Amino acid sequence: MSLLAAAAATAATTFDVPANIVFAVLSVFMVIAAIRVVTTKNVVHAALWLVVVLGGNGIVYLILQAEFVAMTQFLVYLGAIVVLFLFGIMLTRAPLGRSDDLDNNQRAIGVTVGVALLGVLGWALLKTYGNDKLTFQAYDQATAVNGNGRTQALANSIFTDYLIPFEVVSVLLLAALIGAIVLARRD
Amino acid sequence: MLLNQFLLLAAVLFCVGVYGVIVRKNGVLVLMSVELILNAVNINLIAFSTFWGLGGQVFALFVIAVAAAEVGVGLAIVLLIYRNKRSIDIDELNELKG
Numbered sequence: 001m002s003l004l005a006a007a008a009a010t011a012a013t014t015f016d017v018p019a020n021i022v023f024a025v026l027s028v029f030m031v032i033a034a035i036r037v038v039t040t041k042n043v044v045h046a047a048l049w050l051v052v053v054l055g056g057n058g059i060v061y062l063i064l065q066a067e068f069v070a071m072t073q074f075l076v077y078l079g080a081i082v083v084l085f086l087f088g089i090m091l092t093r094a095p096l097g098r099s100d101d102l103d104n105n106q107r108a109i110g111v112t113v114g115v116a117l118l119g120v121l122g123w124a125l126l127k128t129y130g131n132d133k134l135t136f137q138a139y140d141q142a143t144a145v146n147g148n149g150r151t152q153a154l155a156n157s158i159f160t161d162y163l164i165p166f167e168v169v170s171v172l173l174l175a176a177l178i179g180a181i182v183l184a185r186r187d
Numbered sequence: 188m189l190l191n192q193f194l195l196l197a198a199v200l201f202c203v204g205v206y207g208v209i210v211r212k213n214g215v216l217v218l219m220s221v222e223l224i225l226n227a228v229n230i231n232l233i234a235f236s237t238f239w240g241l242g243g244q245v246f247a248l249f250v251i252a253v254a255a256a257e258v259g260v261g262l263a264i265v266l267l268i269y270r271n272k273r274s275i276d277i278d279e280l281n282e283l284k285g
Contacts, residue, residue, distance in 0.1 A: 038207030176256030
């Protein structure tokens with residue numbers, strides 16, 4: 001009996017070990033893929049490495065137990081935006097093979113800014129959030145109030161607290177759609 | 188799981204995206220780097236939503252919607268530049284330079 005209680009007590013923490021392993025492998029892949037996106041000499045390869053980063057992002061959302069956002073990420077990013085990028089590459093007749101003409105001569109500035117920014121951000125994060133653990137307390141509260149899981153709580157949140165921003169975003173999407181058509185049509 | 192492991196991953200992706208925006212010359216590749224930046228921000232929003240409630244997830248969804256709009260209009264602009272100048276080399280767009 002005490003064994004069962006102990007197992008129940010550690011259930012929350014035993015989930016951590018596989019999640020941490022998945023996260024470690026995934027983050028290595030994502031960082032390598034992100035660096036390949038900004039350094040590769042081939043435009044199409046950049047779009048395909050971007051798929052790895054965006055998909056990895058979706059899996060990170062799953063590790064953080066945000067299922068609905070993860071599904072939206074897969075549908076919108078992998079389904080629509082990457083295809084849009086590939087269309088953009090084809091329509092602008094970018095060099096499909098290797099090309100040495102994709103970077104400008106600001107690499108030193110870029111590395112300096114990137115490393116300095118990473119240093120500042122990393123220092124601030126380590127100093128502020130040191131060893132804080134993820135507790136998922138907000139999700140537990142949301143589930144306790146709604147009773148039917150976090151996706152329902154998320155939907156309630158969008159259509160009550162965030163209704164006006166939601167409508168504004170839909171108008172923005174409509175404006176972007178019309179704007180893109182107006183810009184891209186030939187006449 | 189530590190909160191910081193997610194935040195640091197997001198910071199690395201953000202900085203890689205900033206490097207890409209500075210270094211890349213092809214318009215489509217600059218837009219891809221902007222996507223890296225927006226995704227890094229989304230990881231932060233969702234990591235914090237585990238502490239502070241579902242608002243973070245709602246805003247991550249808004250960021251995804253705005254990113255979709257941005258890519259649509261951005262690619263239309265890049266296409267228009269290509270049609271007018273036969274090239275999407277951003278360094279050649281220097282007509283404002285005196």
